[in-house]
Amino acid sequence: MFTRNAQRRGLRDITNAGPSESNVAVKPLSRVPAPSDAPIDSARSEVVPHPPTTARSSTSYQHSGQVDNIDARDSQDPLCATEYVADMYEHFRSVEAQTSCRPTYMKGQTAINEKMRSILVDWLVEVHLKFKLVPETLYLTVNIIDRYLASTKVSRPKLQLVGVTSLLIASKYEEIYPPELRDLVYICDRAYSKSEILDMEETILKGLSYSITIPSAHAFLVRYLKAAHADKKMVQLSCYILDGTLQSYSLLKYLPSELAAAAVYIARRAAGRNSWSPTLLKYANYSEEDVVGVARDVMREKNSAQSDLRAVNKKYSSSRYGAVANTTLSNDF
Known part of the structure; x- marks a missing residue:
């Protein structure tokens, strides 16, 4: 059971990350995402990839030099889409450069830097775990943040807003049960209102031309x-x-x-x-x-x-x- 009285922590101080940052206001963040005192739905349990099951000894292929057909054993499972999986990953490889960022975009930012980004992502890892979201949600969240920052200057006080809103967008895309808006307001210790998050959601989506799939x-x-x-x-x-x-x-x-x-x-x-x-x-x-x-x-x-x-x-x-x-x-x- 998660309660309102659970321990809180603040977003780590991002001072000393660059010039003129001694007056940075640190926004306190909750460790607990459920303001309603209700436990998070167990249906949100984070998915960890399971080791592949195989009818043959995997060690035989480690030492024989043979190439295993890793999809053959799943040919009768429609969820594995074995007819299309090779084409899917070929497509992924062809478009991944277009949906990724390179470590140059911070040159265009004047108020934030890479250390602040690291602090934000560290916090999002913890929030993602507390909400019990699937792994893809975390990776999409960070990708949305990077792509948005690559095209838009963001002030220091708004960086956390970009982060939590990116988590909302990614959750809507990947999750069956995305976090409720009130829970996102709560984990930011009400530093941002529901309307601010919704406005930022629209801003980010427009900035990315509604391109979310990666x-x-x-x-x-x-x-x-x-x-x-x-x-x-x-x-x-x-x-x-x-x-x-x-x-x-x-x-x-x-x-x-x-x-x-x-x-x-x-x-x-x-x-x-x-x-x-x-x-x-x-x-x-x-x-x-x-x-x-x-x-x-x-x-x-x-x-x-x-x-x-x-x-x-x-x-x-x-x-x-x-x-x-x-x-x-x-x-x-």
Whole structure:
């Protein structure tokens, strides 16, 4: 049961992130999204990709050099759309550059910077977890924020409004039960009204020309984990690594498919498997040489991340996610 009296925390101070920021007002944020004192609907339980089931031993393909047809076993499942899945991912690869941002847009912003973006995303990871939303909602939220900031100057006091409104838009697109508007007002400690959020929703959608559909890094991750014959721990570890990339502005230089491939590569090495495989080469369409440089940058960013941005580590330190945040990851590639 979530109550009004639950502990609150403030959005971390974004001072020292740039010049003339000593007078930044910190907006307090609630840890709890339910002002009605009612528990969040369990139907919103966050979806973690399950390890693919296979009638054959996955280890046989790890060492034989054969290429597995990863869709054959699902040919009778209409939800897997095996007739179209190859075309779908080919399309995703063809459009991902158009729906992604590069780490240059902050040059056009005068009141905010990449550190403030990282703080905002860290908070959104926690809010996303509290609302029990599906992973795609988080990735779409961050994408909407980046694309909007790439085209529109935003003042410092409005950055959190952009963030929470982007979460609303993404939730409406991805969720069966999106958060209620009053709950979003509450998690911002009523710093913004319902009308302000709705006005910003219209502004963002117009700014993006109502283009919301994207091939996210998580969508690619699900495909690559299937090609990797991933077990539960590898799934959780890959999700942990990929979620951690969301806070990094500099990693926007990589395409979503590249980041997903790097997450699988790092997780496989941590699990003691071959770093890459013929099946991954076929379905990811990246060689090990293509992936290793991205993986190095991902690990470099992870190791240099701000110690006060802990939402992803806290999430994946829980038993629900296998406590994979405690796994030692090597960057000796």
